[in-house]
Amino acid sequence: MQVKEAAPEPAGLVASLAAFGYTVEASVADLVDNSISAHATQVDVDLIWEGADSWISVSDNGYGMSEDELVTAMTVAARWGAKRGKTDLGRFGMGLKSASFAHARLLTVASRRVAEDWHIRTWDLDLISEKGKWLLIEGATAEAKGPLMQALEMIDGPGTVVLWQRLPAYQGATEQDSRVKHQFLLESGNVTNHLGLTFHRFLNGPRAVRLRVNSSPVQPWDPFLQDHLSTVRMPTEELLLDGHLVKITPFVLPAPHRLTDEERQAAGRDQGWLKLQGLYIYRRDRLIAAGGWYRLRKREEKFNQARIALEVPAETDEHWNVDVKKSTAWPPVSLRRPLRSITDRACREAAISMRTRGRVAAMRNDSRLEFAWKLDKRSDGTITCRINRKHSMIQALLSGAEELQVTQINALLRLLEEALPIPGLRVLHETDAADDPEPFDGGSPDSDMEQVARNMVDVFVHKGISEREALLMISRMPPFDELKGFWNQDHDKDRGRA
Known part of the structure; x- marks a missing residue:
């Protein structure tokens, strides 16, 4: 059998890697994955506006890399199929390159281990296109030295810096171009929000990663509002997949009327509650996909409060079709039936909560129904709960009573209103106990x-x-x-x- 090597053309392969569809925030998250895998406790993301010379860097204080490890990390797919540790968030060995090539024509990486000097390597995509070869530059180019030194000053000890320059989206822009500058600064907000969601378990969890964007701490965003007293956490169920357990925990969020305006807006973020209902797929505590029902059911307003956490073992990546960007996954066919059963139960609970909210609204607004109680919201935001004096039974009682009896009945009604056992009712409601009256x-x-x-x-x-x-x-x-x-x-x- 005659064979001949047919190596991919470097410039074409670079263009293909750059066309994976990474957003800036998804690309930055891919770099943060590497920092967390290196056991970093501090990760800094900086987006610096300088017109056409604008740059983005991700710096961490992780273990760092030796010179050989750095060269391997800079080589496309060099770790394909390599056995990974239990805390390693990578998969294909392409994240650093594909995430970076999507937004930068000049990629510089500096890294060092304890008691070592900085090792620096650079990919210049324009040089690759010109020479038609994978020419990895040893050291930093003159163009990169200023920003790189600025980023290296933030690390005292071992660590790694990834620097992006020649950002195609901003080539030709001037530093005074306010419109383009505004767009660049919006990217900073997108990155902050995305990292707060994607890594919320690391920001709040025992690994205690401190994450900053342009020196401002990233706040974790828990999509399940687990700290809210009215959130219902349903029992965790486990499904077996290829010898590994997939853990599923449904949550029913509080009805919007139980949230402050700030909490309500935070729970919906920019996408809104409808888009965020559904499955939240995690891989080693890193969020892969947020929301959506994956054809298990359709999005409906009555299911807005249903959100379900799925813990996907990294060993089952192939079954879930986790992509290179680690931003999408798809439930395997073998789990779809039990998953549908679990989602049905969660959605029923969410629908019940929604109906209860509708009933409360009717008690306040629907004049056609005779409720025993009336709920009203004062201008200061407090809520009053009053017995409905116009209820037919009460009207009949008052109309047949003598003057003294009317006074006594009104006094009794007022006593009942003011003596409501609010603490006890709150406990019963928030825990949603089976023995509720x-x-x-x-x-x-x-x-x-x-x-x-x-x-x-x-x-x-x-x-x-x-x-x-x-x-x-x-x-x-x-x-x-x-x-x-x-x-x-x-x-x-x-x-x-x-």
Whole structure:
């Protein structure tokens, strides 16, 4: 068999790597992966505006690399298939190069281990295109020395600096161009937000990574609002995949009315709640994908509070189709049925929470229904909970009472309003306990609730309402709308005949 080596043309391969579709924030996150894998405790990202000479750097205080390790790291796919440690966030051995080539024509990397000098290597993509060869430059170019020295000054000890220059998106721009400068500064905000989400477990977790963008600390963004008392964390389930366990933990976020304006905006970020519902896929605590149902179901407003964390073992990457950018993944076919069952349960809980919110709104705004209680929000933001004095039962009681009795009844109603056991109710609500009290003890038609319902029918009939209409009104009134009794039996028959 005759063979002949057909090596890829360097300039064409560089162009292909640069066309992977990296955003700036995704590329920076790929470099931060390397810093965390090197056990860095401090990572600095700097975006420096200087017009066409603008540059971006990522510096860390990790273990650093020897000279041979640096050359290997600069070689495309040199670590393809290499066995990785349990804390290594890499996969293909291409992240440094593909992430950098997407945004820079000049890539300089400096690294050192303890008690070593700095080792520096440079890829000049214009030189590669000109010579048609992979010519790795030893040391830094004159163009890179100023920014590189500025970045190296931030590291006292071992560490690594990755420097991007000749950013194609800003070639030809002047330092005074305010419009282009504004776009460059927007990238800084995008990077900050993306890193806060992607690495939120590292920023809050035991590994305690300090991450800064232009000297400002990156704040972690927990998509599940786990510190909020009203967040419901459902039981974690485990699914077996190729000998490894995939852990799934559903969360139901608090209804928006239970959040402050700031919390509500933070929970939706720029994308909004609808887009952020769904699966959050993690690989070694690093977020790969945020939101979306992956064809398990459609996005619907009633599921806005459902967010589900999936822990994907790195050993199962191939099953999840994790891409080079580590920004997308796809649930394997073998897990889709149990995943659909888990998502169904989470979405049901979210829908129940949404209905409860709607009921609260109706209690405040719907004049067609007779609620026993009225909720109102004052101008200072506080909420009042008052017994509905216009309820038919109360009106009937007051209209047949003497003056002294009316005074006593009103006093009793006011006492009940002011003596609400708010702390106890809050505990019961926030924990969503199985032993929460139910109206009439979840009674049957022969309990006290039937007598209360019959008294209400008598009151409505006395007011000139037909018995059938009275039953219909009661069947739509909390708590009877969730209970079975004589008030809804006729309606059930009608629906059956229909």
